[in-house]
Amino acid sequence: MNQEKARSLVFTRRAALLGGGQILLLSTLVGQMYQLQIVESDRYTVMSDDNQLSDRLLEPLRGRILDRFGISLAENDHNYRVEVIPEKVGDLKQVLEQLSRFIPLTDEDRESILLDAKKRRSFVPIAVSENLSWHQLASIEVNAPDLPGVSIEVGQRRRYTQGRNCSHIIGYVAVPSEKDLTGGPFNPLLELPGFRIGKSGVEKQYDEALRGKQGSKRVEVDAVGRVVRELEDKRVEPTSGQDLVLSLDIGLQQFVQQRLASELSASAVVLDATNGDVLALGSAPAYDPSMFTRGVTVREWQDLMSDPLRPLANKATGGEYAPGSTFKMMVALAALKRGIDPNRHVFCPGVYSVGNTNFHCWKKGGHGSVDMYNAHKYSCDVFFYDTAMQTGIDNIAEMARQFGFGAQTGIDIPGERHGLIPDSAWKQATYGEPWYPGETPSAGIGQGFITATPLQLAVMAARLGSGRAIVPHFRRAAIVGAADTPAADEPPALDIPERHFEVVREGMRRVVNDQGGTAFRARIAEPGMEMAAKTGTAQVRHISMSEHLSGVRKNKDLPWQQRDHALFVCFAPVATPRYALSVVVEHGGGGSAVAGPIAHDIMLETQRRNPARANLGQKLAMTQKS
């Protein structure tokens, strides 16, 4: 019993110690609770909120693009799409089978949807079909009770109402490239699935304004990222992008684009000569911008890129051509500035010699004695060879620059080229050689080193017509209904005496309106709509001495790529110039025969439509109301 007592005593003592140990351990638990739930509670509360709440972006509606009369050129369509959420669908295969009664689903479509469903987490919606028609939409909605996990979502899709008619001006939107994402400062909007940015044309130029501002919503998400609910009071609605009003007259633009379609590859620019509004700008062939919004296939892309007619290129701003005879007005104005008398006569025997080199006039046998006016009318090369030699390349170049050559005009779409106006400094810098006098005659007829874009030619025509340093532009007002401002600040006058302009304008008038002028066939007979013009035929190949002797081959005998470019510049009405136009037909042949009729049609149509008429603001206000 002693033993038993001793054992009991040991037990009691040791059990008490054990109990004490337990109390100690329980105290550490309470201590840790205090640490976590009182001392560090704020920190963990923040972490809990971070877990639970997530801000999601809301895509803003992209601004519309309108023509000068408020006609919509680019707008946003609702893009209704069918989505399935795999975890809510019992049997995905069967549901797809059911859906195929309402929407076309190929076997490949189904396979790729099933594959998607496997790869992604089961609560992520998968798009089954996009761009539903109203009928499809309705039939799916009606059958919704039998289609668990199927939902119809709405997004936005850019729609170009004019298709190919102004693809080079408007451009297109597409998913941001890797470069867009990493190039600029971080913009979360770009990461948004389905978000598209302007990739060319005014869509790119005015992308920021068109985009608008993103909104945001705060949602509660669970551990796997599924949205549980939205906190309504934290929602910030997105701000839609601004509508963009262009100077374009879409009716005229359609006319120009369709008129150019008669040629393989051509471009034309119609400007308001008084303020630089671009009324139409055509480049053929064109492409359909909608294929970029729906996603261009590799095949389509390769076809576009390998097409020798370069449909993606905007030839009006990106094509560089020798201006040929359309450059002669620059030589004339430079000569006048140098004090050369417009009545000075030059005898044209059909050839002009500098040293050992012979320069031929386009007319075999020559024009005889011509003054500056008739030199324009007949486009006499010898007169301008001689005048260029008298004037000097540097003076010609300086005059040409005043008219917008040799530099970007500053038009508000990306991708403009600057052409080239050579002078002695340029020659020295580029070739390390002085300018040789033998190079000047070619420059006098717009050949040799000189290149210009059709837009630059139109700017020249406009500046010749109005005498003002207009800058071409597409943008009129950011918001429909706002005051019609561009006319308010009139472009400054060029620093050229009016009498010099008069000489050149008279020369250009004779080109079309006088019997024997190179563009007489292209004249506009309607009273008050007569134009002043200049033709140009730019040689693409080198014509050898032997060919000159044996007879220059006709364009129709040459392969397309070697034929001359046909050019035409004009402004109208000749009395009070309002509109300016340039037409360039690539490898079209003679300027008067090929470009002339096109220019005639466009200039006549322009004046009949008279897009620059005054009641513009009123019209815009009306579209705004409707």
Added chain:
Amino acid sequence: MRWPEPLTTFRRAELSIAEKLRQITWSMLFFIVLIGVFGFAMLYSAAHSVDPWAMRQGIRFLFGLVILVAVSLVDIRVYLRYAYAIYGLAFMLLVFVDVAGEIGMGAQRWIDLKVIQLQPSEVMKIALVLALARYFHRLSADTIGNPLTLIVPIVMVFAPVGLVLMQPDLGTAVMLVLVGAAMFWVAGVRLWKFVVVALAGAGAVPLAWTFLHDYQKNRILTFLHPESDPLGTGYHITQSKIAMGSGGLGGKGFMKGSQAYLNYLPERQTDFIFAMLSEELGMIGGVLLLLLYTVLFVYGYAIAFNSRNHFGRLLAIGITINLFCYVFINMAMVMGLLPVVGVPLPLISYGGTAMLTVLFGFGLLMCVYVHRDLKIGQRGLGDDS
């Protein structure tokens, strides 16, 4: 054999069922039910519905209460008599799951009995207490000083520990060692012997390490360096701490725990249920639950001190320490004080075997109380004194 005329002190051992029922400490049962209700409420909150957890657990709890009472009414000498048999059975079951797991090419911890999925490791926690209580009951204070007498109980502890580690179930292994150690201690084993065993154990750590599965190694390493694995095991501890910390003093409100409801909290219905409780009910709720458990510990000690037989004393302490280990390891793990070893919170966590084992344990505790005045000789099974 006729038993001698019972003395007053022995009388309770020969009580009728009705008299035994009157001996049950209903107040302790009340606290057990209180914790059970706590658990039911938390499982309801975890699913925002009685399905799939709360209702099933509630039914099990009621079933467990019946077992508790039934266990407490059985004569304590029956447990003494069959202690080794129960231990042997539990041991066989452990071997069985290990072998079955080996054949099934994967870790397996339970036997499917259709009605219930039996976890032999849970059964072993009680069986070990019974076996050790019986062994030390028969050792006198003198014999216990002989180190050789300790060989058998040491094997009793470490044999199932080895089997459990093979499953692998680190939590149960730790609990078996701790419960065993506590019983050695109260039985009167000298301190220096613990030191020897501990040193031997420490020497065996590198060896044991090689036997651990990779995921167990990772758990221990992650516990030591939680920042090294923010999305793996460390993620669980971090999310658990966020849940508790964001609960603050008063909690986010019943059924309003965002961490739990939005699935950031792993295993919110089982091992991490205390984190959810702390998130929704705050430190106040956590401490309240801890107090309820403490009340049960106090009952355990009181019963141990009041028992007149050594078997009962050892049994009561073993059961109490077992319960304490559950509570402490689980809470410490959820709070980031211990590695994640997979120990449920008794009476709260969802799970059948653990709950029934715990209630069975309470039944034994109650049984010790009911038979507190029964004197049982060292040698005998109560019939030879």
